[in-house]
Amino acid sequence: MLRPIRKTDCAAALNATQKMIQGFSLWLCKPKSSGATLNKAKIDRLMQTPYESLWLWNFLNSTKEGKTHLERAQHLADLPTDKKRHLKKWIIASTNVEAYFDLIPTGKKIPITLPFAQYTDGDIHWKNLKDLMEAFYIKGLKEGLAYQPNGTAATNKKEALNYHAFRDSFIALHQKDRHEYAREICVICNGELRNVSVDHWIAKAAYPLLSVCANNLVPICSECNQSPNKGAKSVHTDGSFEDWFHPHLRHPDGTLNITYEPTKFGVVLTSTRPSDTKRVENLNTLFNLEQRWTREFKGEYRKLYNSILTRHRKTGQELTLKALCQQIDFWADGLTIGQPHFEVHKALADSLRDANRLMVWHTDLIKEL
Known part of the structure; x- marks a missing residue:
């Protein structure tokens, strides 16, 4: 962090996807939402364009560990009202990252307990939520989002922002020496950018709704990203970010x-x-x-x-x-x-x-x- 870190223009596609994720997850929390009503017709009504709808429906019907993401979403939509209420509160608090980096300290803290921690069956609900939301990164960004780099809805997969396009545009933006033979530099340690990977500043394992958040992604070298260095370490103190830098929000x-x-x-x-x-x-x-x-x-x-x-x-x-x-x-x-x-x-x-x-x-x- 010795030098400025900037967001790429394609962050607009990540912002659009984050909006999709938050809107969809909050719909799952509505009292009248249910697994039975979560179908293609409902997705069509929730999304603004045909491609967004098609993308989300195809995404939900993809599988992990023999279970579709649609089944995971339906599980969450079928939760009782009290659990939905807790989940909604947690979603709003855990995704509003900018609120924790005000210039004047406010004492605000990101939740450090899981949304279903007080329930005996909470682990089951959490796994469904975590697997569903992490898939927006693991599958969604890796294969291509529903949006073009400028944030407008794509019309086909070729137009869509994907992992490699995001990573490469970020690296190019931060290179002082643009020659093809020049060594690339890590924005954290300023060493050589070897085996680059996209880091989730706030770990997606604990906050899966931030899996494709533009404010939470930063490509860095593998040495920085792995243990015993950053790895899965926390970047807050009991939920407070006051004593911490942030690559985008408090550089x-x-x-x-x-x-x-x-x-x-x-x-x-x-x-x-x-x-x-x-x-x-x-x-x-x-x-x-x-x-x-x-x-x-x-x-x-x-x-x-x-x-x-x-x-x-x-x-x-x-x-x-x-x-x-x-x-x-x-x-x-x-x-x-x-x-x-x-x-x-x-x-x-x-x-x-x-x-x-x-x-x-x-x-x-x-x-x-």
């Missing part, structure tokens, strides 16, 4: 810095805003950034060290302090913001220009030569 906006820490010959993450201290701490813990960046810092240090040794062994020239400074300057001046780990390498350059560190480094190199 640091250029206030974060990677700073050289001489006592451990590594780097630390800092902010120019003292009020963000806890948020910086949580971000670092979430992704283990300082640990990973320090590893990169030391690795690049060793790479440069060996490069200088190799060069002078080949030439046989004396390595003077002036020559060492020139080589460090030459390397540092070649750093570009479009390359992975630019900020970490810049912190390394600053550390090597420190007079004490430079003298120690020069002495070590002379010993090996």
Whole structure:
């Protein structure tokens, strides 16, 4: 999050799908809704265009673990009124993500208990809800939504936004170096974007109605997305987001810095805003950034060290302090913001220009030569 994170234009299709999901799920909660009334004719009336209706009907008739999503929706539509009331309240509270990131703290919290937690058969209802809503991402986005990237209803599958189109457009939007040979950069750690996957900032396993929410999706590198880094960790504290950054709704906006820490010959993450201290701490813990960046810092240090040794062994020239400074300057001046780990390498350059560190480094190199 050292650099701005922006939504792509195709986020409009995700917003339209989110509206579909929320509208459909709230219809399931209506007292008069039932499994018997959930049919193609009802879907036609709920949707605005023929393609939306056809898409949703086909989606509902797809299967997972030998059960159609239509059966899952019918199960929810047949819930008794008291359970529907709890579900409706939970849906509204868990999908209104923007409300939890007001500039002025309001004390609002996202629900941290499941909507059917108080019922003995709650696990059955939750599984039906979870499987149904997660399928909008697992099947819906992967195969193509009902909407074109600009948010208007598609007329065929070729027009529809899918997982790969969303991921690729996001990556392209955030690349400083647009050349085809350039390495892609992760928007979280600023390292190389290897094995990219779309992260659900707020875990879809706990909040499945956010499975295709534009504010909840961010393509990041596999190292950031997997344990022991983010994985399925929470990005709130008992439902409160006050002490947490968010890639879209509470971005640091250029206030974060990677700073050289001489006592451990590594780097630390800092902010120019003292009020963000806890948020910086949580971000670092979430992704283990300082640990990973320090590893990169030391690795690049060793790479440069060996490069200088190799060069002078080949030439046989004396390595003077002036020559060492020139080589460090030459390397540092070649750093570009479009390359992975630019900020970490810049912190390394600053550390090597420190007079004490430079003298120690020069002495070590002379010993090996």
